[in-house]
Each structure stands twice: as structure tokens, then as C-alpha cells.
Amino acid sequence: MTKFVFVTGGVCSGLGKGITASSIALLLKAKGYKVFMQKFDPYMNVDPGTMSPIQHGEVFVTADGCETDLDLGHYERFIDEELNYTSNITNGKIYSSVIEKERRGDFLGATIQIVPHISNEIKNKIYEAGTTSGADIVITEIGGTVGDIESSVMMESLRQFRLEQGRENTFFVHTTLVPYLYGSNELKTKPTQNSIIELRRLGIQPDIVVTRAPIDLGDAVKKKIALFGSIPPENIIEAKDVTNIYEIPINFHKQNIEEIILAQFGLKVTKSDLAAWQHLLNTVENLNGEVEIALVGKYVELEDAYLSVKEALKAAGYQYKTKVKINWIDSESLEKEGINLKEVFKSSSGILVPGGFGSRGIEGKILACQYARENKIPYLGICLGMQIAVIEFARNVCGLSDASSKEFNEICPNPVIDLMADQKAVINKGGTLRLGNYECRLQKGTLAYKDYGCDTIYERHRHRYEFNNKYRELLESKGMVFSGVNPESGLVEIIELPNHPHFIASQFHPEFKSRPTKAHPLFISFIGASIDYCKHKK
Ligand code: GLN
Numbered sequence: 001m002t003k004f005v006f007v008t009g010g011v012c013s014g015l016g017k018g019i020t021a022s023s024i025a026l027l028l029k030a031k032g033y034k035v036f037m038q039k040f041d042p043y044m045n046v047d048p049g050t051m052s053p054i055q056h057g058e059v060f061v062t063a064d065g066c067e068t069d070l071d072l073g074h075y076e077r078f079i080d081e082e083l084n085y086t087s088n089i090t091n092g093k094i095y096s097s098v099i100e101k102e103r104r105g106d107f108l109g110a111t112i113q114i115v116p117h118i119s120n121e122i123k124n125k126i127y128e129a130g131t132t133s134g135a136d137i138v139i140t141e142i143g144g145t146v147g148d149i150e151s152s153v154m155m156e157s158l159r160q161f162r163l164e165q166g167r168e169n170t171f172f173v174h175t176t177l178v179p180y181l182y183g184s185n186e187l188k189t190k191p192t193q194n195s196i197i198e199l200r201r202l203g204i205q206p207d208i209v210v211t212r213a214p215i216d217l218g219d220a221v222k223k224k225i226a227l228f229g230s231i232p233p234e235n236i237i238e239a240k241d242v243t244n245i246y247e248i249p250i251n252f253h254k255q256n257i258e259e260i261i262l263a264q265f266g267l268k269v270t271k272s273d274l275a276a277w278q279h280l281l282n283t284v285e286n287l288n289g290e291v292e293i294a295l296v297g298k299y300v301e302l303e304d305a306y307l308s309v310k311e312a313l314k315a316a317g318y319q320y321k322t323k324v325k326i327n328w329i330d331s332e333s334l335e336k337e338g339i340n341l342k343e344v345f346k347s348s349s350g351i352l353v354p355g356g357f358g359s360r361g362i363e364g365k366i367l368a369c370q371y372a373r374e375n376k377i378p379y380l381g382i383c384l385g386m387q388i389a390v391i392e393f394a395r396n397v398c399g400l401s402d403a404s405s406k407e408f409n410e411i412c413p414n415p416v417i418d419l420m421a422d423q424k425a426v427i428n429k430g431g432t433l434r435l436g437n438y439e440c441r442l443q444k445g446t447l448a449y450k451d452y453g454c455d456t457i458y459e460r461h462r463h464r465y466e467f468n469n470k471y472r473e474l475l476e477s478k479g480m481v482f483s484g485v486n487p488e489s490g491l492v493e494i495i496e497l498p499n500h501p502h503f504i505a506s507q508f509h510p511e512f513k514s515r516p517t518k519a520h521p522l523f524i525s526f527i528g529a530s531i532d533y534c535k536h537k538k
Contacts, residue, residue: 002130003265004170006158007141008204010195011177015212016239016248018071020175021141022078023249027258028137029079030272036135037075038087038126039068041143042150046092050430057304061462061512062087065436071141073308073512078249080515086129091150094121114153122157123164136267146174147198159203171261174199174206175239178213178221187213187221193228205230208260210252212239235260246281246516250274276517280318289322291530294348296368298361300328309354309382312514316523320531334364341371349537350378350502350530353385355462355509359408366392373503378529380522381505383463386495387417389505390467390475393497397478400471407465416475418468420491426464434461438486438508440493446483447504448494451521457484459493459508467492467507502529 005028007021018039025035041048048056049067060073068088076083098121102112110117129138142158144151162170176192192211199206209229211217217225217238226233237255242248252258253272262269293313299305310326317324327348334344345351351372353365365385369392372379381389387405394403394416405417426432437458442449449455469490472482484494484506497503506522514520 001169002135003137003267004126004130004161004165005137005139005173005261006161006170007139007173007175008146008155008158008199008206009142009144009175010146010198011191013145015175015177016245017141017175018074019078019245019248020173020210020239020252021071021139022074023252024173024257024261025075025079025137025139026249026277027253027272027274028139028261029081030253030274030277031258031262032270032273033136033267034134035079036081036087036129036133036138037072037079037083038089038129038138038140039071039075039143040122040140040151040154041069041088041090042148042154043090043143044092044095045090046096046430047088047090049433053299053305054302057302058307059462060308061435061460061509063437063458063460065460067431067433067435067462069143070304070307071143073311076512077311077515080517084132086125086132089122089125091153094118094125097121115156118153119157119160122154123161126157126161137265146195146202152202155199155202155204162204168264168266171208171264172199172204172206173208173210175210175212178211178217178225180214187215187217189221189224189228192225196229207231207264208235208237208257210237210239212241214241216240244281244284246277246284249277250281280517283318283321287317287321287323289320289531290325291317291320291322291350291527291534292325292327292348293350293352293527293530294327294329294345294368295352295354296329296331296334296365297354298331298356298358300330303328306354308509308511308514309352311516312511312520312523313352313527315514315516315519316527318516319519319524320527322527322531324527329368331361331364331368334367335361341367345371345375345377348377349534350380350526352380352526353382353388353505354511355383355385357384357407362388362408366395370396373497373500376501376533378502378526378533379500379505380526382511383461383507383509386505386507387465387467389495389503390416390480393475393478393480394471397480398471398474400474405465414471416468416471417465419464420466423464433464434466436460438491438493439488440484440508441487442494443481443483443485446481447496447498447502447525448483448522451504451525453521459506459510460512461508463507467495501533502526 009017394400400414403414404412
């Protein structure tokens, strides 16, 4: 029977609730339990797929093709398990599903109400995560802060959930802030007390309180929170600020968080296997080199828009015990007249163009790609970054000076990137991209084949436009190699340039499969090539 852990947040957002949830899941997995994770987002969008990265940061894509909150990226990277459609539930999803059922007549004449219809739907999504994953323990994080109007029905559903399942099958973790006041030099517990009271007003008594604070709480503060919160002092788990997020699970482990949870569930407590995580932590704390990578994007002022790419670069660096420093370059800034690209890329040893949508900044990305190709600087293109590489090559090597993508120019005479027939009829923007895992066959003797070391791979997608195969022969004749192709549709997945030390780009998003303990082959080889480039550049 599945057990359920719920992680709520109090006082304010941004306390690291997602990392707390991931760390708990990681620690329970290290005890030998099968874990699965889920995030509830209390907004009315059905999913974040249609939201601007400025609003929401990156959209993380699961293997089964769901566009989800970026916290799911943290989850997958921490627990190294593939999540799915049951892992990100929004108010929009809940409401639209209930309304669809009402229209179908499923409720047989009943008046549809928030309680029980919406709350039942929410509870069903929690049960569904348990049954479809077959996990021993499901960890569900509730987005937002306790007391928000938006999440109040979700909290009510959790209250009912405990009533149905009992204390032995459910566990509530509440994360709060314990601020430090300079001047009087003391930690203040009142915001935490109030937030526990707020949670209790919703009918939920937390079993553990995780306190974020800049310094150690000390016994007196801990006891005070325990007394007001009606929980034993050992169930106050300190989340002291850290410089490296990978320390957090280890810090929680030292405070026995997983053992407290397992004891309440009546589950066996075995010895933890944290060797891989500990190894990661040691690696990260002992990096001895540095390589600089230029990331040319549209939202570089907002690093969260490229969170998984950033994490994948860092993870690949760990393979070489090297720190990856990202030089964030605004693609539009490269379009300014008289720009000196040599100056811009002076300290970078690799150029990465990540995914993106819309025409803003496109010409700047094409210039960056051309600069990488002509100056033999390692290049990694991801999704839009592959389309950019194709356009640049068609224009500057194949002589098609008006080559472009239909996304940027609908009447483009040479659409080397185009919509496929199945995308032309699409009207709705939400959920209609080519999403999730697709198969890709790799050609022997290519860089892609060497990187992966096998001939069939599955990678995650999130795009609408494709390489236009009408141009394949021309580009091939000029030296571009189509090293990865979908065996069913013939759609191009990977391109590369063999007459360049390292020039490769994929239509899929490799960053979603990278883990800190298991970097992705395309990122490993890109960082390796960048380190080589750095050594040899005078
Ligand atoms: N805008 C491009 C497309 O839709 C690329 C998308 C992406 O980079 N994720 O095909």
C-alpha cells in the first residue's frame, strides 16, 4: 500500500520547498523504497506550456510529453526517476476535468460544488500517482504559501486525505522561515508559529516543521517552535542556508528526517545508501579547473528560463572536475551594429544556443552560431539551436541567403525549417507541440554515435517546427551530416559538421535527461571539447 508525504510552505515563497521535497524523496529512496513525486500548482493555467518564461521560468518536459513546472526538473535530478502526467497538477487541470465530466453528464443531476467535486478530483490525482507509479511512497509538494486563496481547496483535500488514510499512511511536512534580526541579534519564531496556526485552521497538523534560517537554531528556539507547533523538538528539522544545494539531503539525513517519516508509516528502517550522492558532494566541493561557456539566449537576465541547461552544463563539468562558468549573452545585443564578436566571445571556450520561441533575437543567435562554426569553437545547439545551425549553414555555406524558418518568416522562399502537415491544422496553442520522447537512430561513425555509444536513443522534445527534408541533399553535399533521424517519420533529430572539432545540435532537449550524478553524453562531450579548446587557445 502506498504511503503519502505532503510538503507545504509557510511565511513566504522561495524557501526551497521543492528542494526539501526532493531531498526527502532522495533519502527515502536511499533507504530502499520506491518513490514518486508530484507537484500541485494552484494557478488556473492547465499547464505552464503557454506561460512566458518571464512568468514561470523553464517549462520542464517529462518523457511522456507533459509540459510541467521547473520543480519537476529538480525532482528528476535528485531522485533519478522519470516522472509523468500524474506529476504536475494545476487548478486549471482539476477544474477543466470536473467541468468536462459535468458536460458529459457524469454527475447524474447533482449540483457541482467545490467540496466534494473539486476536492475529490484533487484526491483522485494523488491516489492516481500512487497506483500508476506503483511507488511505496508518493511525495506531493503544494505550490504557494499556506493561506493563499488559490491553494485553499488543495489544502482542504489534504485534510480529507488524512481523514481517509489515517496518520500511519500520511505525513505532513511544513517548511517555514525563521528570520534573523540584526541589531538585536536573534532568531524570530513568530512567523513560523503563525504559519503553523494558519495550517491548523485548515485542519492540518504538521508532523515535521522544516525551518529555513541563516544560522543554527539552538535548543531554546527549537523547543519554542516545538511547543507552539505541538510537535516533538526532534521533528523540527533545520534547513540552514547552504552554498551548495546538494548538501541539503545530507543535512536532513543527519537529523534523521527519513527515519521519523518511516517510523510514523511503520516501515522498516534500513541503512541508507547515499554513496553516489556523497561522491557528488565531494566532487562539487573539490573542482579544480574552470571552463567558460557562452549561452546565447533571449531571457539571459533570468537564469531560471534555462535551468535544466544550466544544471546539465554544471553536471558535465563534474565529469572533468571542472567548474563551468556560464557567460550569459543576450542574443539581441549581438544584432547591434559594429558589435565585436571576438570581444564578446573572448573568454568563452564553447557556444551554446538553447531552445526558444518567436523571432526576437534570432539574427543574433545566427551570428553566434556562424562565429562558432568559422572559428572552430565547440558548438552545442538545442532545439531552436539546431534550427539556427541549419539556417546559418544554408545561408552562409549553401548560398541560400534567404533561408529561414517559417516560424520567423511565413513567406520565406527557402524554408529550411518548416511546419509539418500534422502541425498545420493545429489551432490550440496549449499542449499541441511535438512533446516528449521520440525514437532516434544514430548513424555509425558520427560524433553522436561516439557520444552515445549505441544506435537507438529516446530523447524528449518540445517544438513545433522541423528540419525540411527537401533541403537535406543540398546541405549534405556541402558537408552537414544528419547523424540522428527518427526511423518512422524520417524527421531529423541531430545534425553535425565533421570538418569542425565539435559542432553538433539536436532537435530534442538533452538537458531534461541529465542528472548531477549522471551527466548527459552530449553535454559531457561538449564540455570535454570546450576544455580542449580552452587548453589550446594560446
Ligand atoms: N520555436 C521552435 C519550434 O517550435 C523551437 C522550439 C524550442 O526550441 N523548444 O520548433
